[in-house]
Amino acid sequence: MTIRIPRTDSRHIDRSRLVAQTQALLADGFKVALVACHDDGDSLRAVYVFTASSPDRRVELVVAVPRDDAWVPTLAGLSYTAGRFEREMRDMFGLRPDGHPLPQRLVRHGHWPQGWYPMLHDADPNPDFGEHPGTFPFLDVEGDGVYEIPVGPVHAGLIEPGHFRFYVVGETILRMKARLWFVHRGVERLFEGRDPAAGIELAERISGDTAVGHSVAYAMAVESAAGIEVGLVDRQLRALLLELERAYNHVGDMGMIANDVGYGIANAHAQRIRESLLRVNRAVTGHRLLRGAVSIGGTQVRELPDETLLLSITNDVAELAAITLGQSMVMDRLTDTAVLSRNKSLDLGTLGYVARASDVSVDARVDHPFVDLGPDFSVVTEQTGDVLARYMLRVREFEVSMKVTAHLLRELNGSLGSGTRAAPYSAGSGLGIVEAWRGTLVHRVELGDKGQVTRVKVVDPSFVNWPALSMSLADTIVPDFPLVNKSFNQSYAGNDL
Amino acid sequence: MNWTATAVALLQVLVATLVAPLVIGITRQTRARLEGRVGAGILQPWRDLRKLLRKETLQANGVSWISSIGPIVVMASSLLVAALLPLISTVALPFVPDDLFVVVSVLLIGTVAVALIGLDVGSAFGGMGSSRHMMIAALVEPTVLVAVYALSIPAGSSLLSSIVATRLDAPAVILSPVSLLAVVALFVAVLAETGRLPVDNPSTHLELTMVHEAMILESSGRDLAWLELGSWLRLSALLGLVANLMIPWGLATDATVLALVVGTIALLLKLTVFAAALGAGEVFLAKLRLFRVPELLAGSFVLAFLAVTASYLVT
Numbered sequence: 056m057t058i059r060i061p062r063t064d065s066r067h068i069d070r071s072r073l074v075a076q077t078q079a080l081l082a083d084g085f086k087v088a089l090v091a092c093h094d095d096g097d098s099l100r101a102v103y104v105f106t107a108s109s110p111d112r113r114v115e116l117v118v119a120v121p122r123d124d125a126w127v128p129t130l131a132g133l134s135y136t137a138g139r140f141e142r143e144m145r146d147m148f149g150l151r152p153d154g155h156p157l158p159q160r161l162v163r164h165g166h167w168p169q170g171w172y173p174m175l176h177d178a179d180p181n182p183d184f185g186e187h188p189g190t191f192p193f194l195d196v197e198g199d200g201v202y203e204i205p206v207g208p209v210h211a212g213l214i215e216p217g218h219f220r221f222y223v224v225g226e227t228i229l230r231m232k233a234r235l236w237f238v239h240r241g242v243e244r245l246f247e248g249r250d251p252a253a254g255i256e257l258a259e260r261i262s263g264d265t266a267v268g269h270s271v272a273y274a275m276a277v278e279s280a281a282g283i284e285v286g287l288v289d290r291q292l293r294a295l296l297l298e299l300e301r302a303y304n305h306v307g308d309m310g311m312i313a314n315d316v317g318y319g320i321a322n323a324h325a326q327r328i329r330e331s332l333l334r335v336n337r338a339v340t341g342h343r344l345l346r347g348a349v350s351i352g353g354t355q356v357r358e359l360p361d362e363t364l365l366l367s368i369t370n371d372v373a374e375l376a377a378i379t380l381g382q383s384m385v386m387d388r389l390t391d392t393a394v395l396s397r398n399k400s401l402d403l404g405t406l407g408y409v410a411r412a413s414d415v416s417v418d419a420r421v422d423h424p425f426v427d428l429g430p431d432f433s434v435v436t437e438q439t440g441d442v443l444a445r446y447m448l449r450v451r452e453f454e455v456s457m458k459v460t461a462h463l464l465r466e467l468n469g470s471l472g473s474g475t476r477a478a479p480y481s482a483g484s485g486l487g488i489v490e491a492w493r494g495t496l497v498h499r500v501e502l503g504d505k506g507q508v509t510r511v512k513v514v515d516p517s518f519v520n521w522p523a524l525s526m527s528l529a530d531t532i533v534p535d536f537p538l539v540n541k542s543f544n545q546s547y548a549g550n551d552l
Numbered sequence: 553m554n555w556t557a558t559a560v561a562l563l564q565v566l567v568a569t570l571v572a573p574l575v576i577g578i579t580r581q582t583r584a585r586l587e588g589r590v591g592a593g594i595l596q597p598w599r600d601l602r603k604l605l606r607k608e609t610l611q612a613n614g615v616s617w618i619s620s621i622g623p624i625v626v627m628a629s630s631l632l633v634a635a636l637l638p639l640i641s642t643v644a645l646p647f648v649p650d651d652l653f654v655v656v657s658v659l660l661i662g663t664v665a666v667a668l669i670g671l672d673v674g675s676a677f678g679g680m681g682s683s684r685h686m687m688i689a690a691l692v693e694p695t696v697l698v699a700v701y702a703l704s705i706p707a708g709s710s711l712l713s714s715i716v717a718t719r720l721d722a723p724a725v726i727l728s729p730v731s732l733l734a735v736v737a738l739f740v741a742v743l744a745e746t747g748r749l750p751v752d753n754p755s756t757h758l759e760l761t762m763v764h765e766a767m768i769l770e771s772s773g774r775d776l777a778w779l780e781l782g783s784w785l786r787l788s789a790l791l792g793l794v795a796n797l798m799i800p801w802g803l804a805t806d807a808t809v810l811a812l813v814v815g816t817i818a819l820l821l822k823l824t825v826f827a828a829a830l831g832a833g834e835v836f837l838a839k840l841r842l843f844r845v846p847e848l849l850a851g852s853f854v855l856a857f858l859a860v861t862a863s864y865l866v867t
Binding site: 204226313317320384533 | 583586587588589676677680684749750753755756757758759760761769835836837838839840841842843844
C-alpha cells in the first residue's frame with residue numbers, strides 16, 4: 056500500500072467570508088488543526104488550517120488584514136480550539152478577534168509593556184518589563200464555605216511550572232483554573248531566518264520528551280514546502296522512532312501514576328523498564344531521547360533495536376500493569392476519578408490519549424498517515440474517560456507500539472536509512488502532521504525565496520488538551536488532583552513556545 | 553523508688569530518642585531494598601536531623617508565637633509519651649500515672665500543636681493539612697481509647713504498665729480473641745496517628761495530597777528538626793507499645809541494671825523487627841482516597857468495640 060500525503064488546498068479569502076467558509080468546512084467534517092499569524096510588514100496574515108480524515112484532507116484559509124485595522128471575526132463560537140488560537144494571536148501579534156466571548160489574555164503576562172507584541176518583526180527584543188501590575192482575572196466563585204487554594208507556579212517536586220487555582224468546598228473541587236505560560240522561550244521566533252537543517256535541533260528541543268515528534272513534524276513540513284520526497288525506508292524509520300518515543304513515555308507515566316497513589320514499587324519498576332528503553336534509544340540514535348536521527352529529506356539510525364530485548368521489555372510491562380491493577384487500593388483510586396465525558400472531549404477538540412480514553416478515536420497514524428504501519432496496528436480506545444481509562448490506554452498502546460515496531464523491523468530488514476540531507480532553495484509553505492506520543496502534532500513552515508525558514512508555527516497537542524484537565528475535575532477531591540494531572544501529563548513547554 | 557523510677561523513665565526517653573531516627577531509617581531502607589532501590593541507608597534520618605539543627609530557622613511572614621512554641625510542644629509531648637509508655641520496663645513513674653487516658657491526652661497535645669502550626673502560617677496547604685489531620689485525629693482517638701480499654705479488662709487496671717505486666721505473667725491472654733482484636737485495632741490507629749500508608753504518604757512531594765507534611769511545609773531549621781524528631785519519636789514509642797503488647801518478654805519488671813540492659817536490648821530488637829515489617833508492609837500498600845480513610849478508621853473502631861464486647865462475653 057503506497058501512502059501519499061495530500062496537497063494542502065490553500066484559499067485566500069476576505070475576512071468577511073471567514074465565518075461562512077469555516078462553517079462550511081466544519082459541516083464537512085473538518086477540524087481546526089492550527090491557526091498561525093504572520094507579520095507581512097504592512098499587513099498581518101492569519102492562516103487557518105483545517106484537517107479532515109478518511110480520506111486525509113487539508114484546507115487552509117488565508118486572511119490578510121491591514122496592520123492598522125488588525126481584527127478578524129472570531130471563530131470561538133464554532134470551535135473552542137480556534138478561540139484559544141485567536142487569543143494566542145492577539146497576545147503575540149496584536150491581531151484582535153472581534154466578538155471573542157472570553158477575551159482575557161492567554162500567553163501574555165501582566166508585566167509585558169502595553170502594545171508590545173513579541174512576534175512582530177519590529178518588536179523590541181528587550182522591552183522595558185514593568186512591575187507585575189496585579190492579579191490575573193481568575194474566576195469569582197462565591198457561596199457558603201467556598202474558598203480558594205492557589206498552587207504553584209513553583210512546586211515541591213521536579214516538575215514544570217504552572218499555577219493552579221482551585222475553588223473548593225471542603226475537599227471537593229468546584230472549578231479549577233490553570234494559569235500556565237511560565238516557560239515562554241520564543242521558540243517560534245528562534246526558527247525565523249534559520250537554515251531549514253538547523254531547525255531540526257531546535258524542533259528536537261521544543262519539548263524534551265517529544266524530540267522525535269517535533270523533529271519529524273518539522274522535517275515533514277519543510278519537505279512539503281520544498282517538494283522533497285522522502286524514501287520509504289526513511290519514512291519507516293521515522294515511524295519506528297515515533298513508536299520508541301511513545302513506548303518510553305508511556306512506561307514512565309504508568310510508573311508516575313502508580314507513584315501518585317503511593318504505590319512506589321510499581322514506579323520503581325516502571326522507571327527501571329524506562330531506563331532499559333532509554334538505553335535502547337541511545338544504541339539506536341546515539342541519544343537517550345532519540346535526538347539526531349531525523350534530517351530534512353531523510354532519516355538515519357546507528358543500529359536497529361534488538362527484537363528479543365523489546366519482547367522481554369513488553370512482557371515486563373504487561374507484568375507491571377497486571378501487578379499495579381491487581382492492587383485493589385490502586386484500582387479504587389483510579390476508577391471513576393476525574394471523568395472526561397465523550398461529549399466534553401469532542402467539544403474541546405482533545406487529541407491523543409486524552410481523547411482516546413474518552414472514546415474519541417483521533418489518531419494521526421490513521422487520519423493523516425505517512426507510512427503503512429502493518430496489520431497489527433490499530434487505534435486503541437477506552438470508554439470510561441477516567442484516570443483508569445487513561446492508564447489502560449497507555450498499557451494497551453504500548454503493546455500496539457511494540458507490535459508496530461516488530462512489523463517495521465521486519466520491513467526494514469536491517470536497513471539503517473539513507474541519511475539524505477536535502478536543502479530547499481525556493482519559497483513555499485508546508486504542513487507536517489504526526490501522531491506524537493501525546494497526540495496529533497502539527498507544524499506549519501514557510502520558507503523564504505532562498506529556502507530559509509521565515510515562519511514556523513508549532514501546535515503541540517498540549518495546547519489543545521490543557522483545558523480538558525480543568526473540565527474533568529468537577530466534583531473531584533483536591534488530594535486526587537496530582538493523580539489526575541499525571542494521568543493527563545500535558546507538556547508545559549510544548550504548550551508555551 | 554521515686555528516684556529509680558525517674559531514672560528508668562529517663563533511660564526510656566534517651567533510648568527512644570536515639571533510636572527513633574533509626575526506626576525511620578530501617579523502615580525506609582527496607583522499603584527501598586524491597587522495591588529494588590539502593591536506599592539512603594538507615595542513618596540518613598540522623599544525618600537529616602544534624603543538617604536541620606545546623607541550619608538557620610526561617611519563619612513565614614506574619615506568624616505568631618504558636619510557630620515558635622509549637623515544635624517544642626510537639627517534641628515535649630513525644631518525650632513525655634516515651635517516658636510514660638512501658639517500653640523498657642514496667643516500673644511506672646510515681647508522679648504521673650501512665651493511665652491510658654493520660655497517654656491519649658498527651659498524644660493529643662502533640663497532635664493539636666502540629667495542627668496549630670499548620671494553621672498559624674496561614675498558607676492554603678497548612679490549613680488543608682490541619683483540617684485533614686484533625687479529621688483523622690478525631691477518628692483515631694476513640695479507637696485508641698476503646699482498644700486499650702479492652703486490653704485493660706484482664707488486668708483490672710487502666711495503667712499501661714499493669715496491662716503489659718499482666719500479659720507477661722499470663723501470656724495466654726495475648727492470644728485471646730479480645731486481645732488480638734484490640735491489638736489490630738490499635739495498630740491501625742497507630743498507622744493513622746503517625747501518618748503512614750495507607751492513610752498518609754510520608755514520602756510524597758505532592759502538596760495537595762499531604763496531611764502531616766502539609767502542616768510542616770513552612771517550617772525550617774531547628775523548628776523542622778523538632779517536628780520531625782517529635783513525629784518519629786511518637787511512631788517509635790507507639791510501635792514499641794504495640795510490640796510490648798504482642799511480645800512482652802524481655803521487658804524489665806524491676807529496676808536492676810541487668811533487667812534494664814536486657815529490657816533495652818529486647819526493645820531494640822522488637823523495634824528493628826517492627827520497623828522492618830512496617831517498611832515491608834508499605835511496599836504492598838497504596839494510599840487510600842481521603843474519603844475512604846474514615847471507612848478504614850471506622851473499621852478499626854469496630855474491631856476495638858468488638859474487643860470490649862467480647863471481653864465481657866468470653867471471660
